[in-house]
Amino acid sequence: MSDDKKYVYQSIAQAVCDHEVETMFGLMGDANLFMVDHFVRGCGGDFVPAAHEGSSVLMALAYSHVKGKMGVATITHGPALTNTVTALAEGARAQIPMVLLAGDTAVSDPQNLQNIDQREVVKVTGAGFEQMRSIETVSRDVARAFYRARVERRPIVLNMPADFMWQEAAPYEKVLHHVFRTPAIVPEGEAFDNALGMIASAKRPVVLAGGGATHARDQLVRLAERMQAPLATTLKAKGLFNDQPYNMDIFGTLSTPAAYEAIDKADCIICFGTSLHHFTTDKGKLMKGKRVVLVNDQPSEVGRNYHPDAALIADAALTADNIVYWLDEAEIPPTGFTDELDGPTLTEHPLGRPGDVAEGCVPFVHALDRLEEVLPKDRVLTTDGGRFMTEVWCRISAPHPRRFLVNVNFGSIGLGLQEAIGAGFAEPDKPVIHFTGDGGFMMGGVNEFNTAVRLNRDLIVIVCNDSAYGAEHIQFVDKKMDPGLSMFEWPSFAALGTALGGQGLLVKSEADLDDAIKAIENRDRPILIELSLDPDDVPRMRT
Incomplete structure (x- = not known):
């Protein structure tokens, strides 16, 4: 291309930067890679490459919650968008504003394998949909997406046709829509x-x-x-x-x-x-x-x-x-x-005490109480969903609501570690503490723990491993049925954390817990602490 020509992908990146966006999370593909490249090289932005499209949305949601600024993610089309459905539903239920820049297949290519009605996919999540209408309206369409996200307090997906990207851009116009916030109303009457x-x-x-x-x-x-x-x-x-x-x-x-x-x-x-x-x-x-x-x-x-x-x-x-x-x-x-x-x-919740648990396990509540004593206090706290979470919410303190993320608005598991990474970019000088269950880590944590390693995040992950889907285990036990189908022989999460480039530690005893505490104090990379738990010792969810 000649030096004097400007293309639509450049206009999109510039319009995003006009909204004071410094960090973009995402996964590159056919429909967004050039826009991402210009955001980084042409606009000086930072791009955080996730391993899964849904993760990029969760990272942006956490960034928005913790930073108080608009979280932005980008993906390509088709399966990339369907991979974000749970994350978008979580964001819509949590009423967190963010913008997802989603590529779309060319209108002229209906036989594209990744072609799908993207508006309908977004619609079922509760997120909003904004269509990029033409090469002349790029900055206005971006501004509209940002405005709607702030006003409607939910994710807005801006749909970007792939065939726009290399079209010559119209003369660029900076467009920002002011959000009118009147705090209001002093009631009377x-x-x-x-x-x-x-x-x-x-x-x-x-x-x-x-x-x-x-x-x-x-x-x-x-x-x-x-x-x-x-x-x-x-x-x-x-x-x-x-x-x-x-x-x-x-x-x-x-x-x-x-x-x-x-x-x-x-x-x-x-x-x-x-x-x-x-x-x-x-x-x-x-x-x-x-x-x-x-x-x-x-x-x-x-x-x-x-x-x-x-x-x-x-x-x-x-x-x-x-x-x-x-x-x-x-x-x-x-x-x-x-x-x-x-x-x-x-x-003051009743203290957990060392008690009778299965061999090779540590008492869950006692372990939480000890971790609360030693974990860095000036922190961001995130949790995944699962049976373990209510005791974590009760016993592990949060310094402020903005630095505490609850990602169970849609009742899903497997969303937490991704949000922990996004939160870390919002508060880069503070450690992020993340609690997850074994099922949630296998579902969504494994694919992003290495992302934390690659990006050198100060992250402490505690995997509460009772080798079961705990909520289902309880229901089988309550009905006096064999809970075997809810039990799993997982790989060693501690070994997996090490294999992915972090430091993994397995805690099966009080002495192991002492070693893990020392490792927390001396960490120099993302650390994963696997608590080996007795499924009959983990308290019921407090509901």
């Missing part, structure tokens, strides 16, 4: 008066924050202090109130015994930025006999899982400050509820 009346008359209130209220941390702390109410979070907001003396950590089925007892005594739950999933309410049991006030800026989240006694469609921070203002104006005295509580016990 009958709905607010009703909610305020419930709050003012409460004797034992609890302030509960969900993932949609993490920006309002200081205001919620101020409200709780004014009312002398303990603070709690949903799972997605874990870590928000770590430094508060009456922090109960996770509210619901994952609560400590002391927190659960305090919730049971409460007469009013003031909820911000949550849809009150049945794990949070313990299927409604924790809300019985209590007034429930819900503040959420998304009307669709109100009553979606639990119908409150009062609801305000409003910004969490502004509403919390408004409640404090009117409590002061009315001279409502503090409740004194926190005087009844022993603050430190609210976050």
